[in-house]
Amino acid sequence: MKKMKKKRWLSAVLVLALAAVAAFSGCGGDAKTDGKDGESEEEGLQVIYNLGWGPSDPAQPYLEPNYQYMRFIFNTPLVYNWIDREGKIGTDYLLAESVEPNENHTQFVITLREGLKWHDGESLTADDLVFSQKFWAENPEASFEYFGVESQPGTWVADDERTVTVTYEESYWNFLDFLDETFYILPEHIFGGLDGTQFTEYKFEDGIPVGNGPFKYKESNADEYILLERFEDYYEPAEIQYLRLQLIDEDAIAVAAMQSGEIDVTATWDSNTTLLEADPTITVYKVPDNRVQGFWFNQSAEFLDDENIRKAIASLVNTEDLVQGALSGIGRPWEYAVPSFAAGYSDDLPTYATGVDEAKKYVEASGYTLGADGIYEKEGKKLSITWYDAYGEGSEINKAILILQQEAKKAGIDLQVQEVDDDTWSKYKDEKSWTLLFDYFTGSPNVGSLVDEFRYASDPERGHEVRWGPYFEEFNATIDAAEAAYRAGDDETAVEKIREVYTSLVDRAIFVPTWGYVNAYSANNRIDISKSAYAEFSYLNRISAAK
Secondary structure, eight states: OOSSOOOOGGGGOEEEEOSOSTTBOSSSTTOOBBOGGGOBOOOOEEEEEEOSSOOSOTTSTTSSOOHHHHHHHOOOSEEEEEEOTTSOEEEEESSEEEEEEOTTSSEEEEEEOTTOBOTTSOBOOHHHHHHHHHHHHHOGGGSSSOOSTTTOOOEEEEOSSSEEEEEOSSOOTTHHHHHHHTOOOOOHHHHTTOOHHHHHHOOOGGGOOOOOSSEEEEEEETTTEEEEEEOTTSSSOOSEEEEEEEOOOOHHHHHHHHHHTSOOEEEEOHHHHHHHHTOTTEEEEEEEEEEEEEEEEOTTSTTTTSHHHHHHHHTTOOHHHHHHHHHTTOEEOOOSSSOTTSTTOOTTSOOOOOSHHHHHHHHHHTTOEEOTTSOEEETTEEOEEEEEEOSOTTSHHHHHHHHHHHHHHHTTOEEEEEEOOHHHHHHHHHHTOOSEEEEEEEOOSOHHHHHHHHHHHTOGGGTTHHHHGGGHHHHHHHHHHHHHHHHTTOHHHHHHHHHHHHHHHHHTTOEEEEEEEEEEEEEETTEEOHHHHHHOTTOGGGOEEOO
């Protein structure tokens, strides 16, 4: 729903392993490895991580990048809204020591950690942040999904070597999210003076990119692997000495390798995780995610402009059944429209009453009668709705809609599932002719961020106003009131207005939650990934040998 979304990279299985493939001899944390040109490497913890797919050119990672690869060799200042093992939401600082906003979020002071280095030994300073923001803002053709800076670049000033003051004309509630998902810092001593075209054509000396993350690029073999090694001057040096990014895109192969002992750590979903849970030599870590999956109705579509019909369909959503049937139990049954950490959340928010009988009551309240074929009809017209599926057979959303289809049939609703390609789906969205739209809601403890979240969910430029139907203007007025109260320092009223929106989502059947995501990580019992998993999986520098 929001502009800056992390891709569901877990869908392409991310696998880690200790030595047991070509570039490594033997297996285990004490094994020696053969490095580039067969040279012997020092002993140390060695991990092979299946990236699924890699960047088109590891030596120029900014173009068509792989998000995880970028995290290994380049850090952003922080990770925002990450959930720890206790389910608490927080900010995990990386290159930044702190980011302090002023009262109305128009100014932020970024303080970097002391002694940060680039991989070539040069100091990473506040000047690099100022340069990076200016470069990305002025050269959008060289960036990737770099949202926000073109419309509101702000003024960035280096106060000293470690401190940057950022000023915006308007409140920028999602600034921390921007620093997390988008703001990859460039080395000014390398890219200073280059324009966007020169940047896209730049080749690092010896093909080695100069990053600032926990691992340094060492070598790669196209379509096979990328070999990284520990960066000793990172602020939190890894226990892993060598990290091999293996490029394998088959889930079944990865899981089989895990079960056979060739792979030591893997991230999987659905039934693959269930298989690994049954293995006594493997530990599975389950980490709550900060997203609630669900679907929106197109209130301009036939039948769905009727609140009773929307509520009837919502009544057929049993989140327990969906988690088991669509996610193989790897998820949270979740009945609320927002995550538990979102500002204004409480367990007395409204939820949908569920059940086939409940659905039938809603349908009949709109004057439908059950036909001889078991489908409701009115004025000679069958209650038939088509869901356009661009996800593909076997996907979690496809599984969910097929479960819902069976429940709809029991309730006398003909829910058709029609497979379409991406281009057709994009056309339906542009024409506002879709019916149900699956999307996830990412909440925030910050009311200002929630205001931005809802504004994006109702963006007319993207056709989102059809989600809200006749309540569109009323909804926007409520969001305006929430923002005004928040700016005035009246948090109580701001939260009250946000809760009005949460309530409307259910009372008027606008959004229907289906589940809360859970990330699952599995590791051989001799590897401890708990610190890495509960911070973020890309922090492999936090993996250690089991004690």
